[in-house]
Amino acid sequence: MDFSPEVFLNHLAQTTDSPYQIAVERAEGIYLYSPDGKRYTDLISGIGVSNIGHRHPKVIQAIKDQLDKHLHVMVYGEYIQSAPNLLAKKITGLLPKSLSCCYFVNSGTEANEGALKLAKRYTGRTEIVSFRKSYHGSTHGSLSVSGNEVKKRAFRPLLPDIRFIDFNVAPDLEQITPGTACVIMETIQGDAGVRIPSVSYMKALRDRCTKTGALLILDEIQCGMGRTGTLFSFEQFGIVPDILTVAKAFGGGLPLGAFIADRQIMKSLTHDPMLGHITTFGGNPVCCAAALATLQVIEEENLLATVEEKGKLFETLLTHPRIKAIRRIGLLFALDFESAEMVGRIVEEGKKLGIICYWFLSHPNSFRIAPPLTITHEQIKESCAAILQAIDNA
Numbered sequence: 001m002d003f004s005p006e007v008f009l010n011h012l013a014q015t016t017d018s019p020y021q022i023a024v025e026r027a028e029g030i031y032l033y034s035p036d037g038k039r040y041t042d043l044i045s046g047i048g049v050s051n052i053g054h055r056h057p058k059v060i061q062a063i064k065d066q067l068d069k070h071l072h073v074m075v076y077g078e079y080i081q082s083a084p085n086l087l088a089k090k091i092t093g094l095l096p097k098s099l100s101c102c103y104f105v106n107s108g109t110e111a112n113e114g115a116l117k118l119a120k121r122y123t124g125r126t127e128i129v130s131f132r133k134s135y136h137g138s139t140h141g142s143l144s145v146s147g148n149e150v151k152k153r154a155f156r157p158l159l160p161d162i163r164f165i166d167f168n169v170a171p172d173l174e175q176i177t178p179g180t181a182c183v184i185m186e187t188i189q190g191d192a193g194v195r196i197p198s199v200s201y202m203k204a205l206r207d208r209c210t211k212t213g214a215l216l217i218l219d220e221i222q223c224g225m226g227r228t229g230t231l232f233s234f235e236q237f238g239i240v241p242d243i244l245t246v247a248k249a250f251g252g253g254l255p256l257g258a259f260i261a262d263r264q265i266m267k268s269l270t271h272d273p274m275l276g277h278i279t280t281f282g283g284n285p286v287c288c289a290a291a292l293a294t295l296q297v298i299e300e301e302n303l304l305a306t307v308e309e310k311g312k313l314f315e316t317l318l319t320h321p322r323i324k325a326i327r328r329i330g331l332l333f334a335l336d337f338e339s340a341e342m343v344g345r346i347v348e349e350g351k352k353l354g355i356i357c358y359w360f361l362s363h364p365n366s367f368r369i370a371p372p373l374t375i376t377h378e379q380i381k382e383s384c385a386a387i388l389q390a391i392d393n394a
């Protein structure tokens with residue numbers, strides 16, 4: 001084994017000057033363990049991934065079973081393989097009827113790339129409407145429709161023909177027109193610090209898209225897979241997107257994403273040009289097996305029914321004069337503090353106390369809590385005591 005910071009810092013590309021640098025030897029449930037034996041409570045689920053905890057035994061078993069059959073055998077879309085078949089049947093069975101056809105990919109950003117391409121190809125239109133403060137991924141297309149200008153400036157030129165509107169502001173919906181190919185939106189804006197739209201706004205958005213023929217893409221890469229108390233957040237707004245994108249927790253700890261749409265819409269990727277989206281590893285059978293097991297665990301353990309009460313317990317326990325505001329839906333929280341520096345200090349103090357909290361990409365004076373949905377009431381009480389201690393220490 002090699003947990004050397006020297007190798008990590010010099011031979012692995014760095015994305016910041018101050019990486020978190022916890023050494024992780026193993027992980028189980030809501031805990032990560034360092035080689036020195038220190039235990040950390042993962043209150044961010046590896047940023048929205050470990051919704052059923054780390055190394056759930058049923059996921060591990062499903063991975064092992066698939067390893068004994070086959071790994072990669074062919075690029076996406078050519079051979080009939082059982083694992084993606086079973087997953088597609090399962091997930092489309094849990095979704096509204098119009099979301100009947102899955103394209104499996106490798107990541108969240110690729111799911112959004114595929115969705116944007118599908119919308120342009122299907123509608124024959126070019127304009128994309130997105131939202132200020134949104135985050136959809138880090139490749140050129142997803143970055144183009146993300147709202148944070150600071151993250152984009154150095155990489156221009158990006159995709160043309162993108163119009164940004166304000167999230168949850170009904171008059172802005174007029175800017176969706178018959179020239180619009182699609183509207184891409186996080187159902188709950190995650191990295192903007194957990195921003196939750198109103199039901200009436202979401203219905204108006206759906207109506208406007210239907211009226212203009214623009215496809216509605218809902219990005220549930222962060223807020224899906226039970227995080228907000230329903231399998232997907234859009235269910236709470238009484239609307240159905242034309243294209244749904246998922247990733248992160250979808251793969252149960254392995255890399256898997258998907259864009260999901262009506263079969264008739266999806267068919268447009270087969271011609272003019274054929275192979276309208278291509279991916280070598282998309283729908284990797286081991287990842288699909290893990291994803292199927294994850295969906296089964298969410299059902300069998302009745303996790304969705306517990307999300308709201310656990311969220312409320314966190315909220316009642318987290319009272320402290322330094323917490324300026326809490327935004328919460330299900331088990332996704334943003335806690336606002338007076339400054340980004342204060343958040344940085346709390347995150348550091350939390351680390352010393354063995355809890356992992358984190359900041360948001362585009363909302364630095366908040367910190368995020370998004371624990372595994374499997375967290376118990378006892379673990380919530382212990383975690384909240386440690387968070388309050390970290391705030392005091394900061």
Ligand SMILES: Cc1ncc(COP(=O)(O)O)c(C=O)c1O
Binds near residue numbers: 107138190219
């Ligand atoms: C809402 C949302 N969309 C897309 C992405 C990009 O996913 P990935 O990092 O798997 O490319 C993220 C990642 O944080 C996200 O939160």
